[in-house]
Amino acid sequence: MTKNKLLNIAILACKGLRILWIFIFTISTLFFIHFQINKDFYKDMEIKFNEPSGFNISSSETLFTQNSEGDKKSSSIQQITTASLYINYIKFTAVLLFYFLSLKEFQKVIESVKHLKTFQLNNVNSFRRIGKYAFIIFILSSFTFITYQHTATSGFQISFTPLILMLLAFILAEIFKEGNMLRKENDLTI
Amino acid sequence: MPIVVNLDVMLAKRKMKSKDLAEIINITTANLSILKSGKAKAIRFSTLEAICNALDCQPSDILEYVEENE
Numbered sequence: 001m002t003k004n005k006l007l008n009i010a011i012l013a014c015k016g017l018r019i020l021w022i023f024i025f026t027i028s029t030l031f032f033i034h035f036q037i038n039k040d041f042y043k044d045m046e047i048k049f050n051e052p053s054g055f056n057i058s059s060s061e062t063l064f065t066q067n068s069e070g071d072k073k074s075s076s077i078q079q080i081t082t083a084s085l086y087i088n089y090i091k092f093t094a095v096l097l098f099y100f101l102s103l104k105e106f107q108k109v110i111e112s113v114k115h116l117k118t119f120q121l122n123n124v125n126s127f128r129r130i131g132k133y134a135f136i137i138f139i140l141s142s143f144t145f146i147t148y149q150h151t152a153t154s155g156f157q158i159s160f161t162p163l164i165l166m167l168l169a170f171i172l173a174e175i176f177k178e179g180n181m182l183r184k185e186n187d188l189t190i
Numbered sequence: 191m192p193i194v195v196n197l198d199v200m201l202a203k204r205k206m207k208s209k210d211l212a213e214i215i216n217i218t219t220a221n222l223s224i225l226k227s228g229k230a231k232a233i234r235f236s237t238l239e240a241i242c243n244a245l246d247c248q249p250s251d252i253l254e255y256v257e258e259n260e
Contacts, residue, residue: 185231185232188224188229188230188231188232189230189231189232189233189234190217190221190222190224190225190230190232190233190234190237
């Protein structure tokens with residue numbers, strides 16, 4: 001596979017993921033609006049708090065303010081409070097937005113590699129931005145707080161995936177900075 | 191930089207234009223301009239050899255070390 005084919009595939013993948021992100025955002029917004037119009041539609045749906053899987057450390061606590069019926073590990077979506085719904089919707093949208101922006105920056109980097117402008121200062125800035133976005137995603141996905149009419153669930157988790165992504169992005173930014181210096185020196189060698 | 195490029199002086203002595211020299215030594219006029227203005231970070235031996243050959247001079251005629259005043 002030639003270099004350009006690989007880069008084209010990567011650019012296409014980035015574009016596809018960005019479209020998917022927009023699609024997820026649209027679906028979640030529609031759900032958010034529909035939930036407020038017709039809450040009864042969701043009365044049978046439950047949120048289950050499974051043990052988290054994957055590369056993370058987490059702890060969660062369920063607080064019971066009043067006696068509530070049903071399983072302690074699940075709550076009906078219908079009972080979620082409006083404030084909690086708004087907070088979680090904004091949090092989810094923000095995470096989606098920062099993933100979207102990270103993908104956009106990554107696509108910029110790949111396009112510059114394709115146009116043989118790899119070690120430019122723009123790419124250094126792009127990787128730094130990706131690192132910052134990954135850190136924001138890490139912060140946003142660390143806390144979970146959902147309040148229902150009778151109960152509340154709060155949780156804290158350290159997700160290592162955005163942290164590793166952040167570290168890699170900042171390391172790549174430094175590598176590209178070094179590359180940019182070497183390119184400048186090479187350009188000024190006659 | 192304490193290394194001064196005296197290419198202008200040599201070109202004047204040989205009554206040669208920058209454009210002609212760039213053509214002879216096969217580099218772009220933009221690169222020759224960088225060299226003349228002293229913005230260049232380094233010069234390749236092959237370029238120096240070509241310049242010396244074209245201008246019939248020694249490297250010391252083109253490059254000069256001048257101590258920097260603090």
